[in-house]
Amino acid sequence: MRVVSLGTGDPEVAVVVCIHGDELCGKRALDRFLDADPTVEAPVKFVVANERALDAGSRFVDEDLNRAFPGDPDADTHEGRLAAELLEELAGLRVLDLHSTHSSPEPFALYQRATPGTFHVLARAGVDRAVDISHVPGGLVGYCDGAAVECGLKGSEAAVDAAERILRGFLAGNGVIDAPASLRDPEVFAVTERVEGAGYEFLGENFAAVPPGQPFARRGDEELTRPDCFYPVLMSTDGYDDIVGFAARRVGRLSDLDPDSGR
Numbered sequence: 001m002r003v004v005s006l007g008t009g010d011p012e013v014a015v016v017v018c019i020h021g022d023e024l025c026g027k028r029a030l031d032r033f034l035d036a037d038p039t040v041e042a043p044v045k046f047v048v049a050n051e052r053a054l055d056a057g058s059r060f061v062d063e064d065l066n067r068a069f070p071g072d073p074d075a076d077t078h079e080g081r082l083a084a085e086l087l088e089e090l091a092g093l094r095v096l097d098l099h100s101t102h103s104s105p106e107p108f109a110l111y112q113r114a115t116p117g118t119f120h121v122l123a124r125a126g127v128d129r130a131v132d133i134s135h136v137p138g139g140l141v142g143y144c145d146g147a148a149v150e151c152g153l154k155g156s157e158a159a160v161d162a163a164e165r166i167l168r169g170f171l172a173g174n175g176v177i178d179a180p181a182s183l184r185d186p187e188v189f190a191v192t193e194r195v196e197g198a199g200y201e202f203l204g205e206n207f208a209a210v211p212p213g214q215p216f217a218r219r220g221d222e223e224l225t226r227p228d229c230f231y232p233v234l235m236s237t238d239g240y241d242d243i244v245g246f247a248a249r250r251v252g253r254l255s256d257l258d259p260d261s262g263r
């Protein structure tokens, strides 16, 4: 783990990159930002999380860090120990955690805690969609206020550009850099279920409603359908080994859900 602090005093916000060592968009965006030798108006902390996985060019070393929280300083796995270390480093801060995905080129946010701190981050995360993924345990944003943002397709230059825009917008929105801050009111979805299965081809489009009975994934002659209308989230052909992705329902706008509406 590498921590870079800018400004003087105690920061209120942090940006985390490389929770997954093979998702480089956040780190490349952060490098661009730091290389420009920025002037900050308020303190901020940046964390490159899983450096060992980054060096190995892999998602993780022993286990998925984003399923390992809260972790334990005496855990048997590298990620179990790192999770505990990270939470200590991020205690009390509002966190933006940058990722990339196989599922959607359009950036979207994931959150687990419906708190004013999390909604504050969601309104400044530069996304038009947010997903309540509290259904899935073990993620960083289940243990601190903040959001994970999927900046775009893994390995794409577009994801790096989006990550830099999102990073700068978040810093501006928190008074860290002097730049225009734009607040958004994302459409919110809530994950209701993991959709199990290996080796399926995903036939639909994420965030586009799938009607009852319509096939949304295929493996050979076998097709997956659901009896209810749902919205696919993080679904892809290649994203996961053991699941197709997640089924979600549409909840409304962030401002409809209150916790002080992030303002």
Ligand SMILES: [Zn+2]
Binding pocket: 019, 020, 023, 099, 100
């Ligand atoms: Zn990730």
